[in-house]
Amino acid sequence: MNRFAVFFCVVAVVGGAVTLAALNLNTALGSPWHVPPYVVSLVGKYLCYAILALAVDLVWGFGGILSLGHAAFFALGGYAMGMYLMRQIAGRGVYGNPVLPDFMVFLNWKELPWYWHGFDNPIFAGLMVVAVPGLLALVFGWLAFRSRVSGVYLSIITQALTYALLLAFFRNDMGFGGNNGLTDFKDILSYPLQADATRAGLLVVTASVLAFSLMLAYAIVASRFGKVLIAVRDAESRTRFLGYRPENYKLFVWVVSAIMAGIGGALYVPQVGIINPSEFSPANSIEAVIWVAVGGRGTLVGAVLGAVLVSGGKTWLTGALPEIWLFALGALFILVTLFLPAGIIGAFRRAPAPLPAPEPAE
Amino acid sequence: MTRPHEDTLLYLDNVTVSFDGFRALNALSLVMERGEMRAVIGPNGAGKTTMMDVITGKTRPDEGAVIFGRDTDLTRLDEPAIAALGIGRKFQKPTVFEPLTVWDNFLLALAGDRRPQFTLWARETEAESDRIEAFLATTRLGDLRHRRAGDLSHGQKQWLEIGMLLAQDPQLLLVDEPVAGMTDAETAQTAELLREINRSHSVVVVEHDMDFVRALGVKVTVLHEGSVLSEGSIDHVGADPKVIEVYLGR
Ligand SMILES: Nc1ncnc2c1ncn2[C@@H]1O[C@H](COP(=O)(O)OP(=O)(O)OP(=O)(O)O)[C@@H](O)[C@H]1O
Ligand SMILES: [Mg+2]
Numbered sequence: 001m002n003r004f005a006v007f008f009c010v011v012a013v014v015g016g017a018v019t020l021a022a023l024n025l026n027t028a029l030g031s032p033w034h035v036p037p038y039v040v041s042l043v044g045k046y047l048c049y050a051i052l053a054l055a056v057d058l059v060w061g062f063g064g065i066l067s068l069g070h071a072a073f074f075a076l077g078g079y080a081m082g083m084y085l086m087r088q089i090a091g092r093g094v095y096g097n098p099v100l101p102d103f104m105v106f107l108n109w110k111e112l113p114w115y116w117h118g119f120d121n122p123i124f125a126g127l128m129v130v131a132v133p134g135l136l137a138l139v140f141g142w143l144a145f146r147s148r149v150s151g152v153y154l155s156i157i158t159q160a161l162t163y164a165l166l167l168a169f170f171r172n173d174m175g176f177g178g179n180n181g182l183t184d185f186k187d188i189l190s191y192p193l194q195a196d197a198t199r200a201g202l203l204v205v206t207a208s209v210l211a212f213s214l215m216l217a218y219a220i221v222a223s224r225f226g227k228v229l230i231a232v233r234d235a236e237s238r239t240r241f242l243g244y245r246p247e248n249y250k251l252f253v254w255v256v257s258a259i260m261a262g263i264g265g266a267l268y269v270p271q272v273g274i275i276n277p278s279e280f281s282p283a284n285s286i287e288a289v290i291w292v293a294v295g296g297r298g299t300l301v302g303a304v305l306g307a308v309l310v311s312g313g314k315t316w317l318t319g320a321l322p323e324i325w326l327f328a329l330g331a332l333f334i335l336v337t338l339f340l341p342a343g344i345i346g347a348f349r350r351a352p353a354p355l356p357a358p359e360p361a362e
Numbered sequence: 363m364t365r366p367h368e369d370t371l372l373y374l375d376n377v378t379v380s381f382d383g384f385r386a387l388n389a390l391s392l393v394m395e396r397g398e399m400r401a402v403i404g405p406n407g408a409g410k411t412t413m414m415d416v417i418t419g420k421t422r423p424d425e426g427a428v429i430f431g432r433d434t435d436l437t438r439l440d441e442p443a444i445a446a447l448g449i450g451r452k453f454q455k456p457t458v459f460e461p462l463t464v465w466d467n468f469l470l471a472l473a474g475d476r477r478p479q480f481t482l483w484a485r486e487t488e489a490e491s492d493r494i495e496a497f498l499a500t501t502r503l504g505d506l507r508h509r510r511a512g513d514l515s516h517g518q519k520q521w522l523e524i525g526m527l528l529a530q531d532p533q534l535l536l537v538d539e540p541v542a543g544m545t546d547a548e549t550a551q552t553a554e555l556l557r558e559i560n561r562s563h564s565v566v567v568v569e570h571d572m573d574f575v576r577a578l579g580v581k582v583t584v585l586h587e588g589s590v591l592s593e594g595s596i597d598h599v600g601a602d603p604k605v606i607e608v609y610l611g612r
């Protein structure tokens with residue numbers, strides 16, 4: 001992972017997204033250069049996954065915290081955005097209720113639950129996209145890292161966390177649309193979501209957020225803080241005897257990572273048009289870990305690459321041979337672990353030159 | 363709790379540590395003067411490493427107190443707090459930060475602010491670089507400054523770890539088996555280095571290598587089954603029948 005690779009990735013992501021958007025909006029339907037709108041949304045979705053992958057790499061690749069529940073933060077950010085989009089429908093739903101989303105009317109609810117208030121305001125909703133995953137991560141991390149829970153135990157707890165949220169969000173009386181989740185969105189910031197220009201705009205915004213996240217993550221891991229973090233990852237107890245408090249280092253990246261994942265989820269929802277409890281399913285979090293492993297753990301750029309390649313492969317394979325996707329994913333993980341332990345990016349890294357023999361003592 | 367006298371730096375008072383009923387330390391008492399270097403020897407499992415674990419906060423004793431300086435009871439503090447007081451430790455198995463360069467290993471060890479809100483924004487200062495240069499020279503790792511610490515030889519890692527200990531600038535250094543796996547020449551150099559360090563720091567060295575302990579030329583404490591068996595010069599303890607029995611009678 002170096003400055004050049006990060007710079008190259010930022011340029012490729014933003015440049016690629018702007019090019020796709022321009023080719024979608026400025027070319028005629030029949031032209032060989034035309035990019036259909038579904039491709040725009042698909043790439044936008046991949047880039048949201050890349051933000052999630054980056055979040056996972058930050059804690060796993062550099063802090064040694066293997067989270068098997070990061071999709072929970074992604075989904076929480078997504079639900080906060082979904083609530084805003086539901087409130088934007090206002091009066092244009094099937095039941096025409098000026099305030100209540102359709103699913104609440106269907107459940108015979110008379111008024112908006114307290115926690116839905118304020119979500120008609122985009123600034124408040126945006127704040128919640130950051131605050132909800134951030135606060136959950138803060139409380140969870142504070143408890144876990146302070147009591148020195150780590151390794152497999154921590155991974156299992158993160159998995160339990162996302163599973164608990166999955167079950168909770170399935171319930172109708174939670175007030176988040178139960179099984180069906182939130183959908184049938186109309187517009188975002190008053191721009192119609194079905195319009196090509198809105199979708200192209202979302203793609204470019206997502207690419208920019210990804211680029212910013214990548215630079216932020218790089219700044220963190222390249223700082224002295226990042227060096228301490230790597231030291232904590234490989235020799236946690238040793239850092240304590242040097243006077244560092246590893247729990248504070250882990251907590252900081254953990255919260256930053258959760259917020260990053262939440263923002264990724266918030267950008268994901270308007271582009272796929274739905275958020276439902278299945279986004280909390282443990283398999284999603286595991287898939288995010290596989291993206292990072294495939295691209296190269298601890299390389300940042302590899303996480304982005306892995307997310308895009310593996311989800312691209314998933315789109316193709318689930319179209320061609322839907323029943324074998326899970327087997328293919330499992331096989332991919334095993335092959336990468338065996339033959340590319342440092343991932344795609346790691347395989348391209350130049351091997352260090354042999355060390356000169358230790359100087360003979362005089 | 364008071365220490366025996368004015369110049370005492372470290373005072374272990376009746377420290378007992380048991381693991382599932384087995385006493386790794388058994389009412390161990392030990393007094394160290396400020397500025398002293400002390401060698402601790404003893405057969406495998408005597409409790410030498412456990413003693414360091416207790417001093418540095420890794421293990422809490424079941425009984426007893428560990429007084430540092432005037433009146434600080436170390437058994438009430440955790441590892442980072444004890445490190446901040448000025449106690450540094452080198453482990454039996456060398457542990458350096460392998461993916462980081464030799465330079466960065468020194469940088470993280472340098473005395474300074476350890477909080478994340480500082481390290482996030484910290485820029486390397488000239489004073490810091492100068493100090494790192496000095497430690498590179500002392501440990502003869504200057505040519506390897508940009509190499510990953512993981513690429514170093516075993517002996518070089520030992521030296522890096524001792525150098526990092528110096529960089530922390532602690533009052534008291536605890537050094538667990540510094541010459542394990544070193545050649546005779548490296549061992550002699552390490553004895554020299556420790557004597558140099560002792561000019562400005564107090565040091566506890568645990569070692570099995572008798573030639574090395576002899577080369578240090580300091581007071582020796584012999585541990586056996588978690589308590590002090592004998593104490594004095596190397597020739598004194600070497601002639602002690604109890605020590606001879608423990609070392610030869612097994
Ligand atoms: N965490 C632990 N749990 C159980 N027993 C332990 C633990 N740590 C140490 N012991 C036991 O306590 C005894 C003292 O161990 P210690 O590591 O202090 O010995 P030592 O003098 O450093 O030996 P060596 O010369 O082999 O390094 C040993 O019998 C060891 O097995
Ligand atoms: Mg030992």
